[in-house]
């Protein structure tokens with residue numbers, strides 16, 4: 358299935374009575390890549406959790422293509438093509454890699470496994486290992502592969518590089534770029550490794566206290582040292 362456009366209009370959301378996101382609006386064209394940046398606690402994870410239907414939405418609209426997802430369940434959003442890879446690397450620790458990949462699949466188990474191994478050959482080497490025996494990078498590959506097997510047309514990746522060695526980060530970013538280049542997925546990436554996010558993205562939004570404080574291209578952001586320092590808290594990019 359080809360990638361879908363994601364549109365977010367005047368979205369406000371939070372946890373119970375605690376408002377975190379205030380009137381967020383942006384759209385990501387089909388097959389485009391958006392980096393969502395911001396200092397700690399500015400609402401990036403809350404934005405993704407809200408898109409995935411896991412927080413309380415007070416107001417606003419979320420749509421994929423022509424489908425309005427605003428009031429639908431998390432399961433319905435996944436069914437409509439939204440894939441969410443949370444920061445928590447959700448895998449089953451007591452199941453093997455292969456079982457993690459196929460649990461819940463009724464059909465095309467063999468195809469799914471081969472597809473995941475083609476994407477992440479390291480998982481093939483580890484196929485008999487339990488989830489709990491994997492390194493952080495392998496867990497990230499497994500959770501990403503599990504989500505991709507659901508054939509999302511919009512993929513949300515929340516800090517996939519967190520805590521990983523540089524060589525593994527590079528490996529993951531290559532796969533994410535290949536997925537984006539396939540034209541099958543629109544990808545939104547939250548990442549603290551700002552340079553990696555800027556190298557990957559076509560467009561950027563920067564959140565500050567639950568609002569969009571800046572939006573533009575990666576090159577415009579790289580050149581705006583004041584914005585980088587004020588909104589991202591780093592003295593310069595390299």
Ligand SMILES: Nc1ncnc2c1ncn2[C@@H]1O[C@H](COP(=O)(O)OP(=O)(O)OP(=O)(O)O)[C@@H](O)[C@H]1O
Nearest residue numbers: 372375377395396397398399400401402403404549
């Ligand atoms: N389950 C929750 N209940 C109440 N408040 C929460 C909950 N999760 C997060 N928050 C609050 O929402 C705000 C935004 O947090 P969020 O995790 O979305 O930020 P973030 O930009 O992803 O930060 P980080 O880069 O540290 O992951 C913070 O003030 C945080 O304390």
